[in-house]
Amino acid sequence: MNPAGNAATCGLNKVARRLLQLGVKPALSFFLKRILSLAFSERYPLHIREIERIAEILAGDASGYNELVHPWDVIAVAANGDVTTFSPDFMELRSPRYNNFCFGNILKDDFEGLVESVTLTTALHDISAGVELCKRQCQYFEVCGGGSPGNKMADHNSLDAAETLFCRLSVQAPADALTEFVSEIARASPTVRSSAE
Numbered sequence: 001m002n003p004a005g006n007a008a009t010c011g012l013n014k015v016a017r018r019l020l021q022l023g024v025k026p027a028l029s030f031f032l033k034r035i036l037s038l039a040f041s042e043r044y045p046l047h048i049r050e051i052e053r054i055a056e057i058l059a060g061d062a063s064g065y066n067e068l069v070h071p072w073d074v075i076a077v078a079a080n081g082d083v084t085t086f087s088p089d090f091m092e093l094r095s096p097r098y099n100n101f102c103f104g105n106i107l108k109d110d111f112e113g114l115v116e117s118v119t120l121t122t123a124l125h126d127i128s129a130g131v132e133l134c135k136r137q138c139q140y141f142e143v144c145g146g147g148s149p150g151n152k153m154a155d156h157n158s159l160d161a162a163e164t165l166f167c168r169l170s171v172q173a174p175a176d177a178l179t180e181f182v183s184e185i186a187r188a189s190p191t192v193r194s195s196a197e
């Protein structure tokens with residue numbers, strides 16, 4: 001167990017609950033849409049990473065592939081050789097079910113041992129269940145791909161989970177802002193409106 005890590009997670013959960021009580025997602029969405037509108041009207045080349053990522057997927061210029069839910073797309077190695085994959089956040093999280101997200105050690109295990117780790121198989125099974133839950137429940141799935149397992153673990157103490165504070169703020173709020181912004185532009189522009197009709 002890591003008391004410091006658990007205390008930090010507990011503190012974050014308190015902050016998360018408070019932010020949700022305040023209705024932070026609608027507030028953030030309103031703010032993002034407002035600065036998009038202002039930047040557009042003043043022809044200012046504003047770049048917001050979360051907005052651009054979603055716009056590129058919707059425009060077909062990027063896929064919604066989520067490397068955080070596939071093993072070995074992302075690899076993190078600790079100074080002592082411990083290896084984790086999926087979310088780099090797993091390095092900071094603790095869970096007996098997943099051997100604290102340590103899927104092997106590059107100083108002790110060969111590659112086959114890492115790939116065939118039972119703990120890794122268990123984590124992949126639970127992460128996939130969480131992605132399926134997202135797919136069934138969430139209207140933002142196509143631009144998200146099922147979220148971050150590290151955030152699901154921190155918020156729900158489970159990988160078989162869907163919505164997190166992180167996805168509400170980094171995916172849902174920007175997607176809502178972009179949708180509202182594009183709708184506003186379409187309403188204001190006869191050219192855009194007639195080509196969409």
Ligand code: SF4
Binds near residue numbers: 135144146148162167
């Ligand atoms: S936005 Fe959240 S609930 Fe929706 S697919 Fe992504 S992680 Fe799942």
